[in-house]
Amino acid sequence: MEENNNLNRKLTTASGRPYAEHENTQSVGSRGPLLLQDFILHEKMAHFNRERIPERVVHAKGTGAYGTFKVTHDITAYTKAKIFSAIGNTCKVFLRFSTVGGEKGSADTERDPRGFAVKFYTEDGNWDIVGNNTPVFFVKDPKKFSDFIHTQKRDPRTNLKSANMMWDFWSLNPESLHQVMILMSDRGTPFSYRHMDGFGSHTYSFIDKDNQRVWVKFHFKTQQGIKNFTAPEADQMRTTDMDHAQRDLVDAIDSGDFPKWTLKIQVMTEAEAKTFRWNPFDLTKVWPHAEFPLIEVGELELNELPRNYFAHVEQAAFAPSNLIDGVGFSPDRMLQGRILSYADAQRHRLGVNFQQIPVNTCPFMVNNFHRDGQMRVDGNGEDHPNYYPNSYGDIAPDMSYKEPAQELDSNVADWYNRNEGPGDNDHYTQAGDLYRKALSPQDRINLVNNIVGAMSGINGPKRDKIVNLQLCHFFRADIQLGMAVAKGLNVDVEQAMATPH
Known part of the structure; x- marks a missing residue:
């Protein structure tokens, strides 16, 4: 079969079925x-x-x-x-x-x-x-x-290991920013x-x-x-x-x-x-x-x-x-x-x-109907029934362990964008608070140096796009953070801020 060089090939399952939702899992309502x-x-x-x-x-x-x-x-x-x-x-x-x-x-x-x-x-x-x-x-x-x-x-x-892979993903997923900042601080080591x-x-x-x-x-x-x-x-x-x-x-x-x-x-x-x-x-x-x-x-x-x-x-x-x-x-x-x-x-x-x-x-009681399988090392249930209900054994569910029902907010099942619900699309407030309130002045200096060192490894034709897009996230979290990282990377701030996102 001739190789398909079409850059817009359809995303499919392993069995070849095309599908649309690769990033958001189907849920009952947005939450x-x-x-x-x-x-x-x-x-x-x-x-x-x-x-x-x-x-x-x-x-x-x-x-x-x-x-x-x-x-x-x-x-x-x-x-x-x-x-x-x-x-x-x-x-x-x-x-x-x-x-x-x-x-x-x-x-x-x-x-x-x-x-x-x-x-x-x-x-x-x-x-x-x-x-x-x-x-x-x-x-x-x-x-x-x-x-x-x-x-x-x-x-x-x-x-x-590839700085391009890491920062490309993070720059395209602003939800990662909070954890990225923790990782790039001294808490990451x-x-x-x-x-x-x-x-x-x-x-x-x-x-x-x-x-x-x-x-x-x-x-x-x-x-x-x-x-x-x-x-x-x-x-x-x-x-x-x-x-x-x-x-x-x-x-x-x-x-x-x-x-x-x-x-x-x-x-x-x-x-x-x-x-x-x-x-x-x-x-x-x-x-x-x-x-x-x-x-x-x-x-x-x-x-x-x-x-x-x-x-x-x-x-x-x-x-x-x-x-x-x-x-x-x-x-x-x-x-x-x-x-x-x-x-x-x-x-x-x-x-x-x-x-x-x-x-x-578990060092205490374990009772179930699981049997056989690779590396079974106990008595394998011996001669007790391996099915339920049965008329011979005494293993039965204990209804006192039943959890209360959970009331759901929706009866609509769909694929909801993880970043578009109320309270879901703010990726910057907590990241900015981390920088301003949780880190000491020296911690902030170390964070910037660590980010600059890690992002300096980005190279190739997509470098400017990845760098500028990630800088936009830092700017939205805290303007001083964005300025410090941009300066460390010798990036023109106006060009970075103008990057489409």
Whole structure:
């Protein structure tokens, strides 16, 4: 067949069906939950999860440790989760830290978000909070995720990291600006895993004993204090010790200097969510602490290193779908996409029975009708029925765990542009506030220098377009930021501001 050189070729599924919506997932109303019938989302995420074997597609380089979580404050007004039923309750935890974009052999000090994934081994099952060291992310719809990660990996032609790919994507997706500014600040190069905060990032829900729902965000505040490398310091450590963060954690725990984090939450009522000036389920936005203050919950301590890295850290499998009674989902689009993709990634990477691996096994009761599959290592249900309902066994649903119904704002299913709903199209206010209010004068200088250094790698015939478009985003966030970056790149400001967008 003759090669098709038409530059306007139709976008199709793997089976050849043309389709129109590559960036927005079908939902019930502009803020409602996503629909399982949007098979494009499934195809993109399922294919993405299988692109690399056997290391993780993202978060490949990491370390982890066991520890303990202890409840120190009463939050039973918000959730009926048994772990929070009394002050002093404890459970075992496993926490895995990681870098996001690099391969297993990459350096710990790369400029990159850091994964912060916690597994709570509770009596009501394992509960996973799978987050990062940042409260926001680069995209707000899961259809965008694989495209974004491709820009952080290697160029398909050169097999090199590409500034063109990264900044081209960011310049065409202004929703990324908030996270880009965090990444380009010194927060993008933490000194160690012990000296950074962790965030659940997504909006989740709490359900109380009366089946009332509130929305919630999780924050893990380091008790060791925030400590970051500057860009030159990170570069120097990369040449000195590529495993600096891994070594720092091992040395601290081995010496009895157990790292600790304070778990805090933010709470928003359903009524407040309907009137909040931004979409409260938008992963590129934060909830201001002045309006939704942090509420202390408990303390997490890491005090035990795994005796075998591969058995525990490499085979640890986290998924946002691992919830417990009293904790639920929200219409956060990225969270809804991860409910599918993370568990699917673990089944691909470790096999369908990955939750029988010791680090992933619930230490309490597990009863289900799953049978067979690769690497089944328990009794495989022995001679008990493998179907339900049946007349022979005693496994049955417990209706006391039923979640309350969720009232939806719409009964119209369509593909809604993620950036055109009320409260969804402001990509600049929070990014500007970050620059003006959250960063010190020296932090702002370092941010500009880091941006200029990263954008200086953009080259080729599209350079001016990419640079000028990204500068427009910086100008909209803060005029002084835009001016400083433009000056560092020797760009004519009037030309940059005139770039079509």
